[in-house]
Each structure stands twice: as C-alpha cells, then as structure tokens.
Amino acid sequence: MKRGPQGQFVNARIPQESFRAFVARPLPPKPPISLDGQLQDLLEKANRALGRLDGIALLIPDIWLFLYFYIRKEAVLSSQIEGTQSTLSDLLLFESTEMPGLPVDDVLEVSNYVAALSHGLERIKEGFPLSLRLIKEIHGILLAKGRGSEKGPGEFRRSQNWVGGTRPGNAEFVPAPPTDLIGLMGDLELFLHDKPVRTPVLLKAAIAHVQFETIHPFQDGNGRMGRLLVSLLLCNEGALGQPLLYLSLYLKRRRTTYFDLLQEVRLEGDWERWLRFFLEGVIETADQSVDTAKKILSLFDEDRRKIEGLGGSARSALRVHHLLQKKVVTSIPAATQDLKLTQPTVAHALDEMRKLGIVQEITGNRRGRVFSYGNFMRILSEGTELPSKDAVDAEPDRGQTMAEPDSEEPLREGSATHPQRAGSKPSPSRRRRAH
Secondary structure, three states: OOOOOOEEEEEEEEOOEEEEEEEEOOOOOOOOOOOOHHHHHHHHHHHHHHHHHHHHOOOOOOHHHHHHHHHHHHHHHHHHHOOOOOOHHHHHHHHHOOOOOOOHHHHHHHHHHHHHHHHHHHHHHOOOOOOHHHHHHHHHHHOOOOOOOOOOOOOOOOOOEEEOOOOHHHOOEOOOOHHHHHHHHHHHHHHHOOOOOOOOHHHHHHHHHHHHHHHOOOOOOHHHHHHHHHHHHHHHOOOOOOOOOOOHHHHHHEHHHHHHHHHHHHHHOOHHHHHHHHHHHHHHHHHHHHHHHHHHHHHHHHHHHHHHOOHHHHHHHHHHHHHHHHOOEEEHHHHHHHHOOOHHHHHHHHHHHHHOOOOEEOOOOOOOOEEEOHHHHHHHHOOOOOOOOOOOEOOOOOOOOOOOOOOOOOOOEEEOOOOOOOOOOOOHHHOOOOO
16 A cells, blocks of 8 residues: 655755755554555464464573574674675684684674674563663664764764765655654654554564664664664564564565665555565564574584594583584684683594584684584574675565675765765775665
C-alpha cells in the first residue's frame, strides 16, 4: 500500500546554504499495516523460524560460547555495511594477540560494537527498559574509541547531518533538523512501548528500524545503532531468549535493495513491501543460524573423535581442543597459561592436531607461532570475507543490475560540524559508508 510520504519536508538552513530536511510522522503508520495473505503468511513463518532458533540454544552445550562468536560476527558484518574493511579473523586476532598489520581503526570500530551490544543486553537482562536513555548509553560505547569518538558519543546531534553527497544541498537524504529530534525520538520511544497501540514484535522491530534510520538522531553510527535496536527489541520483548538473530549478513548481501526500500517507505509509504523484505530476512537468517550451530556441533564431535585416536597424547590434546572452541586463535605461550600445562606439552598437542588437519599455523614464522582452528574459523566467518568481487545484491531488485562494492560512488554520511569535503575520496577503509 502506497500511503504517500511518511513525513514532511521542511525548509532548513546552515550558514553555507538552504535545503529541505525530512521530518518523519509519528508511528504507527496510517492507514494501519495491511496484513494480507502473503504478509500474514510471512509473519507466521518468521515467528516459527524464531522458535526454531530459540530451540537450538537447548542443544548447544555452551550457549555463551556460541554467543561470544556470533555477536562478534554480527559486529563485523554490521560494520562492513558501514564501509569498514575488517574481517572476523581480524577481530579475533586483535582480541587474542593484537598482531601487527591489522586495520586497527576498523577493528576498534568492530570491537566497540561488541561492547555496545553486550552492554545493552546486560542492561535489558537487569530489567532496564528499552528507552532513549539506554539507546544513548549504547551509542556512547559504540563510538567510545577510535573513529567517530569525536562525534558526540551518547548524545543526540546538535547539528544537521545528511546521507550521500558532500553537503545538505546535494545529499540523497537529509534527516530532520536537530531542533526536532527530542520530539521525534520521544514519539519513537512511545511506539517501542506499545503506545498508542500494541504492535507484534517482529513488525515493531522492522518499523522501528526504518523510523530510527529516518530520524538519524546521532552525528555518526546511526546505521549500526539501528541494527542493534532490532536485536535488543527482540530480546527485550521475549521473542528470543538469547540474542541469536542478526540481520547484517542478509542486509550486506542486499545492500542496494535495503537502502532503496528505506527511501521508498519515506517517500511513498509502502511499509508492506519493506515488511516483506524484513520478514524474509528473519526467516533466512534464523534458518542459517540453526544450520551454523549444527555445523559447529558436528565439527567439534568429529574432531574430538580424531583426537581420541591419538592414544597417550589424547588427553592434553583434548584440553587444547576445548580451549580452541573458546579461543579460535591461540599461541603456545597463551595456551600454556590458560591450561596450566607445560609449553612442550602444548606444543606437542598442537603439532599432533596440525597433522590431523584440525589446526593450522598462520604466521609462517618459526618463533612466535600462532595457531587457528581453521574449519571452525571458516564456519564462523561465512559471509564476513572481503572478496575483490562480491555482489552487493544477491538478487537484483526492480530491474537493478548487480554491482560490485567498489564499482559505484559510495553513499556518504556527513554533518555540518564534520562535513564530507566536496570532491574528496574516502579512504579504502571507509568506502561506501552510509546510514
């Protein structure tokens, strides 16, 4: 259903120029969402997929171990949508050994995301409401260190921002002026708390995400914060017992469609089309997460059986194997300290596991060697790789052609206090930063 613009354009001005900014209407959408046969069917399928995903937690011996890596994978993917060039292996290496040569700014950005999501989940578990105060707290951690730390972490913006282009006058989208933010975010908070009417949780998550991205309340980090909001809302409402659903891989693979649909909702009011896209993402992502969990459990069992065949050295090798399930990358000194074994014992165990094809040495050095649980890393890293030719959209939408990440002009996010200079080019680590 095309309802027309879901807000109004207002005239605004910065010292350099006048422009038009978009002020969103309060939620819920009017007329109300039309749950026709297709959308109702997708909603039911998505709820069943969430149920299967929640049930897999009962089959995983150490759910917190699974969450530890899964949260990190989501952090990497969400940051990649924003343009960072950091992979999951980069992050894990950074956290375990801080190996030289890694893209430190990018890894710090991802590390901040992990800390922000963990903080939000902990606060919700403590009974703290999903509120503007919590959103600002989480954002403060998201931009606490590294890139963006000078852009008002934890504070709503006090200057105009925009998406795409080099200034508001040639931007692809200009959110509301800062004077409107408190009212807009207050209305969003009411919607999150089912005022004026209750909204089913998956629809609420999808609608709230669009509204947050349209308001763009912070000077930087709005995209990551908007995706975090989906995970936090599902856990806060009890749709998931554990934060196991993350849509960033789905959105990364359909990035062009994702941004186009956000703009379509704003300008045409076709919420139903966005909701179909979102619910299809929930179904696909939940099913992939279940498959990933099963692959990991199968891998651990298969490798454990291989190690048990080592005979006398199996006992220490099994301890190293168990450690690698928690720390997919380790060194002989680090494993020695963690397991309270001798260095020769750990070195022998790792060498035996290398011969079995379970671990790989990844530095090529004779000293200071680092070992990776290769097959585990590969399962965890699916979708986080940075190939030279990776399609933006897995399935072209509305006649669009598939584009390569570096083949088109990137969307850029700027603000009046930190503008994107006209004619400037983003650094390799900041390509395609948007929303």
